[in-house]
Amino acid sequence: MAPSNVSATRLSALLRPAAGGSPAYLHIADALRLLIVDGRIPVGSRIPSERDLTLALGLSRTTITRSYAKLRDRGYITSRRGSGSLAALPGEASHRLAGPLTPGDSEEGKLDLTVAALPAPPGTAAAFASAIDHLPGYLTGSGYHPLGLEVLRTAIALRFNERGVPTEPNQIIVTSGALSSMALVAATYLRPGDRVVMDSPTYPNTMATLRRAGARIIGVGVEPAGWDIDALESTIRRAKPAMSVLIPDFHNPVGCLMPDDERAQVSRSWSRSGTIGVVDETLIDFPADRDAAAPLPMAAHGTRTVTVGSASKSFWGGLRIGWIRATTDQVAQLSESRLALDLAAPVLEQLVLLQLMADRERIVKYQQERVRQSRSALCDAIQTALPHWLLHQPAGGLSIWCELPDALSTAVVAAAEKQDLLLGAGPRFAVDGGLERFLRLTCTQHSDTMLDAVARMAHAWEDAQVNRNARPHPGHLVA
Ligand SMILES: Cc1ncc(COP(=O)(O)O)c(C=O)c1O
Numbered sequence: 001m002a003p004s005n006v007s008a009t010r011l012s013a014l015l016r017p018a019a020g021g022s023p024a025y026l027h028i029a030d031a032l033r034l035l036i037v038d039g040r041i042p043v044g045s046r047i048p049s050e051r052d053l054t055l056a057l058g059l060s061r062t063t064i065t066r067s068y069a070k071l072r073d074r075g076y077i078t079s080r081r082g083s084g085s086l087a088a089l090p091g092e093a094s095h096r097l098a099g100p101l102t103p104g105d106s107e108e109g110k111l112d113l114t115v116a117a118l119p120a121p122p123g124t125a126a127a128f129a130s131a132i133d134h135l136p137g138y139l140t141g142s143g144y145h146p147l148g149l150e151v152l153r154t155a156i157a158l159r160f161n162e163r164g165v166p167t168e169p170n171q172i173i174v175t176s177g178a179l180s181s182m183a184l185v186a187a188t189y190l191r192p193g194d195r196v197v198m199d200s201p202t203y204p205n206t207m208a209t210l211r212r213a214g215a216r217i218i219g220v221g222v223e224p225a226g227w228d229i230d231a232l233e234s235t236i237r238r239a240k241p242a243m244s245v246l247i248p249d250f251h252n253p254v255g256c257l258m259p260d261d262e263r264a265q266v267s268r269s270w271s272r273s274g275t276i277g278v279v280d281e282t283l284i285d286f287p288a289d290r291d292a293a294a295p296l297p298m299a300a301h302g303t304r305t306v307t308v309g310s311a312s313k314s315f316w317g318g319l320r321i322g323w324i325r326a327t328t329d330q331v332a333q334l335s336e337s338r339l340a341l342d343l344a345a346p347v348l349e350q351l352v353l354l355q356l357m358a359d360r361e362r363i364v365k366y367q368q369e370r371v372r373q374s375r376s377a378l379c380d381a382i383q384t385a386l387p388h389w390l391l392h393q394p395a396g397g398l399s400i401w402c403e404l405p406d407a408l409s410t411a412v413v414a415a416a417e418k419q420d421l422l423l424g425a426g427p428r429f430a431v432d433g434g435l436e437r438f439l440r441l442t443c444t445q446h447s448d449t450m451l452d453a454v455a456r457m458a459h460a461w462e463d464a465q466v467n468r469n470a471r472p473h474p475g476h477l478v479a
Pocket of ligand 1: 178317
């Protein structure tokens with residue numbers, strides 16, 4: 001895709017001139033760096049040529065050349081012959097501030113609130129041991145089960161039946177996790193250039209998966225209060241997308257839950273426009289309120305809705321097991337394209353999940369309690385230390401969507417990194433950028449860790465504000 005351009009006129013308006021003190025080239029380099037870090041100049045966009053900015057600012061060419069050289073050295077712009085200079089973020093920062101989230105365990109001393117995953121629940125090692133006892137029954141075969149083990153498909157189908165959607169085992173494919181399911185669905189149903197309508201913000205890794213399959217994503221806003229269903233409907237009507245992907249159950253990152261009537265409305269809209277509706281139920285087991293009634297699954301409203309689910313949050317991400325529920329003809333299409341992807345999921349982990357599902361109620365309750373404690377520690381600490389931050393209480397999920405009093409989320413994330421705290425900036429979750437007022441904070445870690453994280457957050461917030469206020473004022477560019 002061609003990079004967007006930031007004109008010299010716009011950039012000179014954004015660059016507040018120096019109050020004096022530091023040389024002009026340093027001032028311009030620093031001001032440009034902050035604009036990039038704050039997301040006001042999007043990463044990847046083309047900044048003006050040295051010549052154009054020299055003319056727009058009325059400074060010497062040497063000043064601008066030195067500013068750009070400084071930014072290039074520090075990794076904030078990349079320059080290529082023929083394509084000009086593009087805004088960038090240096091190594092670690094770009095990795096942390098943009099693109100798909102990188103799950104994993106944090107290094108000693110670092111706190112990572114970007115990972116929405118829990119440790120394995122008690123009983124997981126015993127489930128592995130018991131799965132090994134059942135393994136010999138499978139060792140005489142090839143080990144390839146492209147649709148998944150029949151026993152596990154039956155257990156997954158049973159769970160859909162319990163939730164109110166009649167489902168046969170032959171409507172289930174076992175995969176290596178929800179993201180892998182999404183990649184399989186994209187490989188089966190998307191061609192390069194196809195439009196996909198999804199809620200925005202959303203889970204960045206799904207965006208990356210769809211884009212890799214060539215999708216042109218159209219985002220429709222979702223907020224803590226819910227979806228703009230009319231906008232969703234009219235966008236689907238106008239764009240006639242090949243696919244529409246939603247997270248109606250405890251949306252990541254926003255945390256809302258789509259009510260039954262809206263589920264029916266969206267499903268009708270999908271079927272009218274011939275759009276394949278794909279629903280990600282990865283967070284289904286994490287309502288914030290223990291007693292809240294669950295709406296019917298989206299699949300109950302549309303027979304051709306494809307549902308993606310996972311064991312990663314309810315049980316453990318290390319299993320790398322997920323599934324797809326679809327019609328039997330869709331299952332046939334999906335299993336054919338799987339032959340060009342990963343062939344099948346591992347046998348032992350499927351057996352482990354079967355063991356864990358037999359104890360599902362206890363395990364899920366345990367995992368839910370962990371999240372409730374973590375969330376309540378996080379919210380209490382933020383309300384005390386950062387009372388101006390607005391916490392949107394979610395219907396569920398594994399994170400809090402937090403609204404800052406100023407559009408400083410990228411700057412806060414960059415400042416938090418200096419405190420060894422990793423946070424998710426709003427723009428990372430947005431289909432088209434923006435959302436600089438928001439932060440996603442995951443609540444999957446122990447309460448004590450959350451208290452430590454909030455103390456670091458408060459420092460980061462102070463740091464980001466000081467930096468912003470330190471930005472010099474108009475009218476004093478020093479040549
Ligand atoms: C909405 C959503 N979908 C998919 C995933 C990835 O799940 P899995 O580990 O099953 O691939 C996540 C992980 O955070 C998620 O939040």
